[in-house]
Amino acid sequence: MNAYSVTALSDHIKAILEDDPELGDVWVEGEVSNCRPAASGHWYFVLKDEGATLSCVIWKSSAAALSTLPADGQRFLMHGAVSVYGPAGRYQYYVDHCEPAGLGDLHQRFEALKARLAEEGLFDAARKRPLPAYPMRIGVVTSRQAAALRDICNVLARRWPAAEVRLAPTLVQGDAAPDQIVAALAAVARAGVEVVLLARGGGSLEDLWAFNDERVARAIAACPVPVVCGVGHEIDFTIADFVADVRAPTPSAAAEMVTPDARELRLAVDDRRLRLTRSVADRVDGWRQATDRLAHRLRLVAPERAIRDHRTRIEALRARLGRAMEARLRLARADLDGRTRRLAALSPEATLRRGYAHVSRARDGRAVGTIGDVRSGDAIRVRVIDGAFDAVVTGQGRLFD
Amino acid sequence: MGKGAAAGMAGKDVAELGFEQAYRALDEAVARLESDDMTLDASLALYERGAALAERCAALLAAAELRVREVDGEGRDAGPVDLE
Numbered sequence: 001m002n003a004y005s006v007t008a009l010s011d012h013i014k015a016i017l018e019d020d021p022e023l024g025d026v027w028v029e030g031e032v033s034n035c036r037p038a039a040s041g042h043w044y045f046v047l048k049d050e051g052a053t054l055s056c057v058i059w060k061s062s063a064a065a066l067s068t069l070p071a072d073g074q075r076f077l078m079h080g081a082v083s084v085y086g087p088a089g090r091y092q093y094y095v096d097h098c099e100p101a102g103l104g105d106l107h108q109r110f111e112a113l114k115a116r117l118a119e120e121g122l123f124d125a126a127r128k129r130p131l132p133a134y135p136m137r138i139g140v141v142t143s144r145q146a147a148a149l150r151d152i153c154n155v156l157a158r159r160w161p162a163a164e165v166r167l168a169p170t171l172v173q174g175d176a177a178p179d180q181i182v183a184a185l186a187a188v189a190r191a192g193v194e195v196v197l198l199a200r201g202g203g204s205l206e207d208l209w210a211f212n213d214e215r216v217a218r219a220i221a222a223c224p225v226p227v228v229c230g231v232g233h234e235i236d237f238t239i240a241d242f243v244a245d246v247r248a249p250t251p252s253a254a255a256e257m258v259t260p261d262a263r264e265l266r267l268a269v270d271d272r273r274l275r276l277t278r279s280v281a282d283r284v285d286g287w288r289q290a291t292d293r294l295a296h297r298l299r300l301v302a303p304e305r306a307i308r309d310h311r312t313r314i315e316a317l318r319a320r321l322g323r324a325m326e327a328r329l330r331l332a333r334a335d336l337d338g339r340t341r342r343l344a345a346l347s348p349e350a351t352l353r354r355g356y357a358h359v360s361r362a363r364d365g366r367a368v369g370t371i372g373d374v375r376s377g378d379a380i381r382v383r384v385i386d387g388a389f390d391a392v393v394t395g396q397g398r399l400f401d
Numbered sequence: 402m403g404k405g406a407a408a409g410m411a412g413k414d415v416a417e418l419g420f421e422q423a424y425r426a427l428d429e430a431v432a433r434l435e436s437d438d439m440t441l442d443a444s445l446a447l448y449e450r451g452a453a454l455a456e457r458c459a460a461l462l463a464a465a466e467l468r469v470r471e472v473d474g475e476g477r478d479a480g481p482v483d484l485e
Binding site (some may be wrong): 132133134136144149150153156157160161162163164165166167168169183186187188189190191192262265266268269272273275276277279280283284287 | 419420421424427428430431434435441444445447448451452455458459461462466467468469470471472473474475476477478482484
């Protein structure tokens with residue numbers, strides 16, 4: 001029988017391990033313990049979990065190139081190769097890359113993908129499309145159960161109820177989420193929407209991880225209509241945010257960004273309506289005034305105008321004539337009255353009334369004005385106020401003789 | 402009458418316009434009526450069209466309730482969504 005030497009057996013095992021393609025290039029995650037940098041500059045420690053431990057080495061040359069080095073009690077993700085250390089009789093993990101596990105790992109994958117897509121130009125400002133001002137059909141890609149959907153619909157119902165929402169429900173977290181999101185984006189695009197809201201409420205970085213998936217990023221970039229991404233809270237940035245046409249801090253904000261405010265628009269429409277009415281009224285007024293001016297000018301040159309002017313003048317003359325006649329008549333009547341009064345004053349009756357008598361010769365009826373008009377024996381007639389009597393002249397003489 | 406006026410008059414039936422088209426056309430009608438030189442007949446016709454456009458806009462804005470409908474994988478209508 002052929003017995004191996006200890007060294008030969010160790011070498012054999014070492015050869016088997018080193019020939020294995022998996023073990024030559026392997027990622028391992030675990031908690032670090034017994035970590036101690038040696039005086040030589042190499043690092044020795046143990047990675048462990050609940051069931052096993054793994055001896056690890058970081059050569060001085062590798063350690064110098066690493067930005068992160070292991071520390072006791074923390075979980076790390078490491079890369080390296082497995083081999084045998086013959087002198088100690090054990091296999092070891094020779095580490096050439098070390099990073100904090102969990103968050104650190106996700107963060108680095110995020111940064112790596114972000115850098116790659118940025119390099120490709122997927123985030124370029126020139127790729128961003130403007131949002132439609134008044135979308136009548138809005139696509140929503142989110143979970144049917146999530147509060148995000150209700151938030152979005154509340155905002156849309158308040159601001160822009162004229163729109164119709166087309167919902168493509170999808171998982172928004174977990175391993176199946178990225179493929180579902182990709183399919184949902186394609187489905188709403190086929191439904192003829194004018195803009196897409198890709199939304200998810202807040203959560204841990206792991207919860208939001210589907211929105212950092214490269215498939216999702218490429219589906220957003222390929223979407224035929226603009227995509228507004230509202231994922232998580234204001235502080236959360238995902239790859240989807242960077243590649244979307246517009247990034248909204250929350251699902252509600254995304255809904256606000258894609259819609260006009262119907263109340264403002266109602267005011268704007270009312271304003272247009274008012275201006276419409278006012279301007280047409282102004283125009284009609286203008287035409288009416290122009291027409292009036294023409295009509296006025298026409299009247300100035302029309303024959304009817306001259307005839308009416310003459311008629312007016314005649315009327316005026318006739319009125320003046322009437323007034324003049326009346327004035328004359330009034331004067332004549334006043335004159336007549338005066339004369340009548342004067343006539344009455346001069347009448348013999350008034351004299352007789354004062355006691356005077358009128359004497360006339362009986363012979364010829366001539367008035368006796370002087371003593372020469374009569375001789376003694378003449379018959380005379382004496383008139384007094386209430387009648388007359390006959391008398392005879394019996395003598396005569398001058399007054400005051 | 403200008404080229405814009407002819408295009409505005411011969412436009413689609415107002416009742417079939419979406420909000421954006423109706424609102425833009427309304428804006429244009431107002432602007433033209435406020436500034437352009439046109440015949441009385443043209444301005445009255447433009448006014449009538451503008452009034453109809455304003456009615457259309459107001460009717461679209463008065464829509465009572467947001468409609469939410471689900472789509473299937475092909476983008477086809479899969480019924481209303483109950484938001485409870």
